[in-house]
Amino acid sequence: MVVNSCAVTNDAVAATRRAIRRARRERPASELIVTGCAAQIDPASFAAMPEVTRVIGNSDKLNPAAWASTDPVIVRDIARVLDTAPHMSDAFEGQTRAFVEVQNGCDHACTFCAIPAGRGPSRSATIDGVVEQVAGLVTAGHGEVVLTGVDLSSYGHDLSSTPKLGDLVAAIIERTSLRRLRLSSLDPAAIDGKLLELLTNEPRVMPHVHLSFQAGDDMVLKRMRRRHSRADAVRLVERLKSARPEIAIGADLIAGFPTEDDAMAANTLALIDDCAIVHAHVFVYSPRARTPAARMPQVPPPIAKARAQALREAAARRHCDWLQLQVGTTTEILVERPGTRGHSPGFADVTLPPCPPGTIVTARLTHIEGDQLIGMPL
Numbered sequence: 001m002v003v004n005s006c007a008v009t010n011d012a013v014a015a016t017r018r019a020i021r022r023a024r025r026e027r028p029a030s031e032l033i034v035t036g037c038a039a040q041i042d043p044a045s046f047a048a049m050p051e052v053t054r055v056i057g058n059s060d061k062l063n064p065a066a067w068a069s070t071d072p073v074i075v076r077d078i079a080r081v082l083d084t085a086p087h088m089s090d091a092f093e094g095q096t097r098a099f100v101e102v103q104n105g106c107d108h109a110c111t112f113c114a115i116p117a118g119r120g121p122s123r124s125a126t127i128d129g130v131v132e133q134v135a136g137l138v139t140a141g142h143g144e145v146v147l148t149g150v151d152l153s154s155y156g157h158d159l160s161s162t163p164k165l166g167d168l169v170a171a172i173i174e175r176t177s178l179r180r181l182r183l184s185s186l187d188p189a190a191i192d193g194k195l196l197e198l199l200t201n202e203p204r205v206m207p208h209v210h211l212s213f214q215a216g217d218d219m220v221l222k223r224m225r226r227r228h229s230r231a232d233a234v235r236l237v238e239r240l241k242s243a244r245p246e247i248a249i250g251a252d253l254i255a256g257f258p259t260e261d262d263a264m265a266a267n268t269l270a271l272i273d274d275c276a277i278v279h280a281h282v283f284v285y286s287p288r289a290r291t292p293a294a295r296m297p298q299v300p301p302p303i304a305k306a307r308a309q310a311l312r313e314a315a316a317r318r319h320c321d322w323l324q325l326q327v328g329t330t331t332e333i334l335v336e337r338p339g340t341r342g343h344s345p346g347f348a349d350v351t352l353p354p355c356p357p358g359t360i361v362t363a364r365l366t367h368i369e370g371d372q373l374i375g376m377p378l
């Protein structure tokens with residue numbers, strides 16, 4: 001059994017420990033190996049769990065010798081790891097949407113974040129390697145590919161020709177017949193000109209961006225050591241929306257960052273309207289060991305939770321209004337398994353009468369049931 005651990009919040013680490021205990025209960029006699037970010041950052045605590053047989057850090061999870069070894073703990077300094085995952089997936093069975101990791105690691109030092117300690121420095125897959133992978137996924141029948149990375153916007157700086165993410169996206173569009181390309185989270189401080197052009201003008205690049213805003217208050221952003229201001233965020237969204245009005249904005253937001261007062265929290269809340277955020281990922285701040293923010297004055301957890309709730313409710317209202325605006329329009333839905341739902345280009349979840357999975361149907365969005373858009377193929 002392999003448990004791939006997450007370290008992004010304390011809750012994620014706790015969930016990893018629960019998964020380990022559950023797996024052990026289900027298979028008392030099996031070997032149980034823990035890998036991933038939490039194992040990399042804190043191998044001793046996982047090795048000390050009686051349920052765990054071995055710990056293999058992110059530093060060695062791509063190393064066959066580590067898996068063949070019997071050493072109880074194999075973890076090296078992640079800062080020395082420079083490889084990216086080889087592109088091994090020819091298809092994602094049972095899914096219309098495929099994911100391609102084009103970048104891993106991060107060279108930044110946001111004060112709340114433990115990810116660089118778990119993933120190491122930023123490194124990128126080559127353009128040729130990614131294009132080949134995407135072409136293979138298209139041949140396997142995938143209509144949509146999502147490019148992923150820990151710090152996707154920093155793609156390419158470590159490669160010899162230092163391409164930008166925009167160059168990679170342009171190469172995929174030019175050299176493959178992929179129908180729909182989507183990008184995972186982007187840093188608002190690092191969107192290159194070519195990428196902006198493609199996001200606003202290229203129909204095969206989906207009108208949907210997810211931006212790692214984290215906060216909407218300049219003092220909080222500074223204390224987080226983010227590289228953008230509130231005004232930068234608003235300006236970026238204005239540029240995107242003026243060029244491509246239908247573009248759907250998603251964002252990561254953290255509630256209850258240390259020192260955040262009511263006025264600062266209100267600025268983040270107002271960002272949901274100021275940046276027309278319709279897909280929000282809201283996190284309650286979680287003090288990660290050995291990060292600078294963990295040593296700052298903390299916001300009491302009940303207050304942080306209440307602020308997160310307010311952000312979620314505001315984002316849900318905005319999402320609802322956005323769905324409502326689409327009623328009566330016609331759009332292209334990529335049908336997902338089992339064939340009764342799919343997503344629009346802006347990533348609205350749409351329920352459909354049964355259609356063949358993997359096809360793109362033109363559908364009229366007729367009404368909303370609950371929080372679901374209902375589409376009728378034309």
Ligand code: SF4
Pocket residue numbers: 106107108109110113114115116150151
């Ligand atoms: S850019 Fe993202 S991954 Fe890197 S330190 Fe900041 S929050 Fe963490």
